[in-house]
Amino acid sequence: QQPVQSPQAVILREGEDAVINCSSSKALYSVHWYRQKHGEAPVFLMILLKGGEQKGHEKISASFNEKKQQSSLYLTASQLSYSGTYFCGTGVAYGGATNKLIFGTGTLLAVQP
Amino acid sequence: DGGITQSPKYLFRKEGQNVTLSCEQNLNHDAMYWYRQDPGQGLRLIYYSQIVNDFQKGDIAEGYSVSREKKESFPLTVTSAQKNPTAFYLCASTQTGGRYGYTFGSGTRLTVV
Numbered sequence: 001q002q003p004v005q006s007p008q009a010v011i012l013r014e015g016e017d018a019v020i021n022c023s024s025s026k027a028l029y030s031v032h033w034y035r036q037k038h039g040e041a042p043v044f045l046m047i048l049l050k051g052g053e054q055k056g057h058e059k060i061s062a063s064f065n066e067k068k069q070q071s072s073l074y075l076t077a078s079q080l081s082y083s084g085t086y087f088c089g090t091g092v093a094y095g096g097a098t099n100k101l102i103f104g105t106g107t108l109l110a111v112q113p
Numbered sequence: 114d115g116g117i118t119q120s121p122k123y124l125f126r127k128e129g130q131n132v133t134l135s136c137e138q139n140l141n142h143d144a145m146y147w148y149r150q151d152p153g154q155g156l157r158l159i160y161y162s163q164i165v166n167d168f169q170k171g172d173i174a175e176g177y178s179v180s181r182e183k184k185e186s187f188p189l190t191v192t193s194a195q196k197n198p199t200a201f202y203l204c205a206s207t208q209t210g211g212r213y214g215y216t217f218g219s220g221t222r223l224t225v226v
Contacts, residue, residue: 002155030211041203042156044214087155091211101215102172103148103156 001025003090005104012078012111020073020107022088030091031064031071032101035084042087045073075109083111115140119204119218125226126191126198134189134221136204142216143209145187149173150201150220159202162187163209191223199225 003024010018022031030049034042048064048071060082064071075082085108089101117138126132136145144163148156158171162181176195181187187206191198201222205215 002157032214034215041217041219042215044216047212047214049212089156089215100146100158100161100171102158105153105155 002102003088003104005086005088005107007107008105009108010110012109014080014111014113015077016111018075018078018109020075020086020088020109022071022073022090022104024069024090024092026069026090026092028064028066028069028090028092031062032089032091033062033071033073034087034089034103035082036087036106037084078109078111080111080113083109085109117204117206117216117218119202119221121221122219124221124223126223127226129193131190131192132223134191134202134204134223136187136189136218137185138187138206138216138218139185140206140216141184142206143184144207145181146205146207146215147171147177147179147187147189148203148205150203156203159189198223 003022006021032047033045036042059076062073085106087106088104120135146161147159150156157173159177160179162168165184168179168181178190201220203220204218207213207215
């Protein structure tokens with residue numbers, strides 16, 4: 001079952017902040033975040049492995065609440081280059097580490113000047 | 114530079130035909146994946162392989178087949194049994210262990226004519 005992402009779409013002005021949420025019905029081993037520009041391949045942003053861990057990548061950071069089976073991606077002071085579709089990919093814990101990811105349906109982010 | 118190469122970029126299939134999509138990587142990754150992307154549905158897993166000569170079905174394997182005879186190569190065949198093959202197909206690879214992000218190829222857009 002695919003994780004649920006919210007919101008489905010968001011429009012921002014440059015400099016504004018946004019939060020994208022990812023929620024799974026299954027126990028998670030890992031959460032990945034990717035950004036995809038139209039017609040291109042998804043690009044890896046970050047991976048979170050521990051409950052409550054927060055990681056950062058420039059002005060983009062994320063948190064992972066293992067108990068709630070949720071992750072959130074935080075984009076601060078957005079730039080035009082942040083536009084694209086963001087996907088979370090969840091690694092389900094089948095008795096140990098797994099590489100297999102199930103992706104959410106995506107969140108379309110548009111940053112306007 | 115290391116990466117994943119998918120070919121062709123665009124592919125047209127006639128009704129009843131089998132077509133094969135190529136995926137080659139020089140990253141020395143053990144795990145490789147095929148995902149299908151349809152508008153509004155995110156990425157759905159077709160097949161994956163953790164080691165050479167072994168592969169597993171993903172969530173939507175019906176009408177597809179794969180092989181993994183070499184570590185570098187993971188071709189996907191879309192058979193005539195796949196009734197709705199028009200989609201964007203993405204190949205990805207990663208190191209095993211569940212702690213690394215995916216590297217994606219640039220994708221193949223398949224259209225039934």
